Amino acid sequence: AQSVTQLDSQVPVFEEAPVELRCNYSSSVSVYLFWYVQYPNQGLQLLLKYLSGSTLVKGINGFEAEFNKSQTSFHLRKPSVHISDTAEYFCAVVFGGAGSYQLTFGKGTKLSVIP
Amino acid sequence: GAGVSQSPSNKVTEKGKDVELRCDPISGHTALYWYRQSLGQGLEFLIYFQGNSAPDKSGLPSDRFSAERTGGSVSTLTIQRTQQEDSAVYLCASSLPATDTQYFGPGTRLTVL
Numbered sequence: 001a002q003s004v005t006q007l008d009s010q011v012p013v014f015e016e017a018p019v020e021l022r023c024n025y026s027s028s029v030s031v032y033l034f035w036y037v038q039y040p041n042q043g044l045q046l047l048l049k050y051l052s053g054s055t056l057v058k059g060i061n062g063f064e065a066e067f068n069k070s071q072t073s074f075h076l077r078k079p080s081v082h083i084s085d086t087a088e089y090f091c092a093v094v095f096g097g098a099g100s101y102q103l104t105f106g107k108g109t110k111l112s113v114i115p
Numbered sequence: 116g117a118g119v120s121q122s123p124s125n126k127v128t129e130k131g132k133d134v135e136l137r138c139d140p141i142s143g144h145t146a147l148y149w150y151r152q153s154l155g156q157g158l159e160f161l162i163y164f165q166g167n168s169a170p171d172k173s174g175l176p177s178d179r180f181s182a183e184r185t186g187g188s189v190s191t192l193t194i195q196r197t198q199q200e201d202s203a204v205y206l207c208a209s210s211l212p213a214t215d216t217q218y219f220g221p222g223t224r225l226t227v228l
Contacts, residue, residue, distance in 0.1 A: 044219040105158035
């Protein structure tokens, strides 16, 4: 079955420290990969996406992610976090590539930035 | 331009009542999606509309759930005879063609007492 796993449900990190949020998926088909952020009581905002091309993608707010096909991973990184990055982060995958559309989400990772 | 809007933002209802949730997609977006976010199940796909094609209803959890999209724009998600397990945040998203980036609305928080 196709699934998305976010290994850490909660990640505390000190302000200005680096952070990595992990995402793995299980599938042998083509994938499109996304990271969304959700601030309290708000909808989902797109951080970045991988559709094709360079495996290192840069997004908003200084975040980046790298697609690793052999490890079926799409980990999200930021070299220096701010208090305002405190939010829940969701990895999402469209399985099957072109013509597919249904987003399958991971369970989310709550990032807490400590002053 | 304006993003995806949803109404109401919050809805409290009694068990057994029917509810209607509304979604206004981004102008020009041909694809529209409904998802549900609940504590136990996380984010789940419910239904997908693309233009005039028949919708993909494969994610609807029961026949109490239905949705329509009028004029290729506004969509309404209807839940009949609500149950407590229907309590969740219902998110709407829209995109240009399918497989393009989905843009999400703020959601409707449904509480069934």
